[in-house]
Amino acid sequence: MANRKTTSALDEHLGYWLRMVSNHVSNGFARKLEGHGATVAEWVLLRELFDVEALAPSRLAERMGMTRGAISKLADRLTEKKLVARADDPDDQRAHRLSLTVAGRELVPELAALADENDASFFADLTALERANIEAILRKIVVRRGLKDIPVS
Amino acid sequence: MANRKTTSALDEHLGYWLRMVSNHVSNGFARKLEGHGATVAEWVLLRELFDVEALAPSRLAERMGMTRGAISKLADRLTEKKLVARADDPDDQRAHRLSLTVAGRELVPELAALADENDASFFADLTALERANIEAILRKIVVRRGLKDIPVS
């Protein structure tokens, strides 16, 4: 037993490699979105609204793993851009309902194409088996640990 | 050819699952670090300095994938906490050299233990084979795409 345990290096953690790849994927996507005047958070919000008639900010906050404050400001920006509309909830004087404008609805498929492209190009180096493997493993972690939203930070 | 292509959902992208898991790992680690008064960026900087006598802020910026401005402020916080010391570079009047203080050097193994624990607990659900697989796949992406730093954003 000659060696004391040595302080582990950054890259000895699986989390390190995960963060490296994940941040590059998100970053690449963010750069692609920039060209269309959108951010990742904006894309996610728009996509969430896409297959629903309308949604309350609070629900979006839960689904997106952001605070209500953040959603409030995000919605401000998107209404400013005329991509999202705020309407009063007829059943609850406090509540709002966010929905896509026509322009917003038209933008979603365009951004979805960028997302597809980004994902495809990033994982193009992998074999079909590798892609299936990594997805299965990630899903397993999500299920086992009961992860439900994506914390932004 | 009955069906038009449908707008892809968020979770149809590998990047989605990657981000979900990666953000949870980082977030969990951040919460653990909080109890020790440190942030993830601080941990990374301290760990980078750990196996080197001293390093210029610019080098750290490259290695950490952050701007020099960000490193400047990060170094401010760490010197404020007496974990890092700034010294003039004798060979270059512009340059500085950052190094760990005794307290900083003592803190690193403590935080490394947290990192180990966080990583282990997070991937505990996986089999050894799954862990080996995901690491190999992530490393392959890093190599193939020539990723060298971790963009923070």
Added chain:
DNA sequence: ATGATGTTGTTTCCTAGTCAACTAAATTCG
């Protein structure tokens, strides 16, 4: 050696989040 160019680190301004306090409205319960 000197003038152009490049590099180092800091600083200012901006962005997009968090957190906590707040207002108004809804709900619960005694």
Added chain:
DNA sequence: CGAATTTAGTTGACTAGGAAACAACATCAT
């Protein structure tokens, strides 16, 4: 019913980063 509590959304103070301008110094080409 009416008071206490909960919920919805906004706001303000704060944080950690990026981008770009900057001053000081170094390097390089003549």
